[in-house]
Amino acid sequence: MLLAVKAGFRTVVEDVLPSKLRSLNERLRQEMQSVAEGRIVFATSIEEAVREADFAMDSVPDELESKLEMFSLLDRMAPPKTIFCSPLEVVSLSDLASCTYRGDRCVGVQAESGISFVDDDSIRLIRGKLSSDETIETAAAVWLRMGKRIEVVTEAAVPGFGG
Numbered sequence: 001m002l003l004a005v006k007a008g009f010r011t012v013v014e015d016v017l018p019s020k021l022r023s024l025n026e027r028l029r030q031e032m033q034s035v036a037e038g039r040i041v042f043a044t045s046i047e048e049a050v051r052e053a054d055f056a057m058d059s060v061p062d063e064l065e066s067k068l069e070m071f072s073l074l075d076r077m078a079p080p081k082t083i084f085c086s087p088l089e090v091v092s093l094s095d096l097a098s099c100t101y102r103g104d105r106c107v108g109v110q111a112e113s114g115i116s117f118v119d120d121d122s123i124r125l126i127r128g129k130l131s132s133d134e135t136i137e138t139a140a141a142v143w144l145r146m147g148k149r150i151e152v153v154t155e156a157a158v159p160g161f162g163g
Contacts, residue, residue, distance in 0.1 A: 010041070013041070014044070018044075109123055124158070
């Protein structure tokens, strides 16, 4: 999220715990001051957060039930143009995408170290069975603007997924 703000993207943040939003808001004020001004919005619901989203990235645990719930909510609430980007380590992107009406607009992402998108210079974009070329190109452009080197891999090539 900080990467998106620094790259100049209007960023909408939502969390089910209001205390997390308050502490994040305070941290941003201290760390980023004018950089974040006007570029970050705190939403009180997922619906509000994705109402106009071009690109939505979740931060739920990498477990099937959590990811399916998130993709289901996004699918119902985000406009048809929205690309869903999900950090994945073990959950299958193709399984998640097949549970939406826009499987072609889903992409996975992994940090090079598997730990932090902020600290790593490179990321892996994971292409699922349904991911379109346009989705991969758009997601790559977003991550490039955030200063990351991109490696696009098919889900079948990622250890642990099996495609």
